[in-house]
Amino acid sequence: MRTAKICLAGAAAAAMVGFLAAPASAAPTDTTTTTFEVLVGTLDIDAPATADLGDGAPGGTITGQLGAVTVTDSRGAADASWVASVTATNFQTGGGTPAETVLATEIDYWSGPSTTTTGTGTFTPGQATAAAAAPLNNVTLLPAFTHTGGTGGNTATWNPTLIVHVPLDSIAGVYTGTVTHSVA
Template sequence: MLTGLAGLALVAGLAAPARADDTGTTIVTFSVTGAGGLDITVPASANLGSGTAGTTVSGQLGPITVIDQRASLTPNWTTSVTGSDFTTGGGTAEETIPAINVLYWSGPATATAGTGTFTPGQATAGAAVIINVPRTAFSHTGGTGSNFATWNPTVAVAIPPDAVGGTYTGTVTHSVL
């Protein structure tokens, strides 16, 4: 019987509750992902009105918006712009206004959100550029997270003195990287 009590005492000693700590730490994690990518929206079309040979027609294209939802540590982007020749009829030499006659200026931003610096490529008409080759239209540097910018650029087309009558069509292409 003594052996049985000693065994019971030993089991009772091992079964005593352990002492709990006064504090406990739980490591908690979560991810922040970008809601999207880097996107640009542009108007489907724009009409600059009409003009006569030897004059210039100009007008705003409508709002261009870059939305950066990458949630990046370095959300830098640059939008470039380029233009094509404008043609009418069969697009012969007499029916073509070359892209070298097309000027562009972004103007200032009409809306922005997010941190960093938003910089127009050409803030004023005096800084207008010929868009027969890609030019910077707008850019964003610095800051963190997501951002967006909207601007309403102006396009001016110098109509050559020997241009024939007709409705001329060309393209202005914006891209963002």
């Protein structure tokens, strides 16, 4: 009787091992939680290194374009608004006496419309038309272009025009100054 119980117990154990060792059946679908990160970029402005506006006589005007100015916003912000501004130094020739200086305020800036834009939101020139041209200043920033709303990345490019009101008492020479664009 004892042998029968041992055989029965052995058979039950063998059946259990067979049951546990049976191949697993695969689920018809499975999911993987996947992540990635979009990094914060930068807000940059790029303007020409040099520009030659041309020439003109004392008491006249000199009008010329500065060249393409581009804002690139890769911050990936939920509100991708920014303001580009411009300022200038006084322009001088020779030793910088009053007759050798054209003040920044004697130079008007006209951003004009954008030449290209990308992204969403509203792009607005600081001075959309020549009639809206405004004097530069070496202290106060003049709005050059703005972007409001939109999300993620965007770009705007414009080609501003400078109008130099040459003082009547200016002496002949090449006048040099700096026009600085910034964005925030």
